[in-house]
Amino acid sequence: MAELNVLQVSPELHEAQWWEAEPNGKVHCYLCPRHCHIGRGQAGFCFIRTNHDGKLYSLGYGAPAALQPFPARSMRSGGLRKLRRLRMERAS
Numbered sequence: 225m226a227e228l229n230v231l232q233v234s235p236e237l238h239e240a241q242w243w244e245a246e247p248n249g250k251v252h253c254y255l256c257p258r259h260c261h262i263g264r265g266q267a268g269f270c271f272i273r274t275n276h277d278g279k280l281y282s283l284g285y286g287a288p289a290a291l292q293p294f295p296a297r298s299m300r301s302g303g304l305r306k307l308r309r310l311r312m313e314r315a316s
């Protein structure tokens with residue numbers, strides 16, 4: 225399998241959790257039920273966790289895909305109405 229050159233080593237690079245090293249240089253990620261065994265320089269099925277020199281790194285750490293401005297609890301207690309009202313005010 226071809227080696228991926230997606231990993232930019234930087235101070236922001238975050239070592240992943242929920243994995244263990246294997247004697248053959250691969251790492252075993254058990255974060256999700258796929259249980260990937262990832263070779264050096266390769267990424268798991270999700271392409272967000274990658275093996276660099278026998279350590280597993282999470283490429284998405286600190287880079288959320290979405291942010292929720294209101295906590296879920298607020299949504300249950302009228303937060304959704306407040307959000308709609310704010311949107312209507314902005315639209316007018």
Ligand code: SF4
Pocket residue numbers: 253254255256257258259260267268269270271272273
């Ligand atoms: S798909 Fe990603 S999170 Fe799931 S086991 Fe594989 S590398 Fe880990």
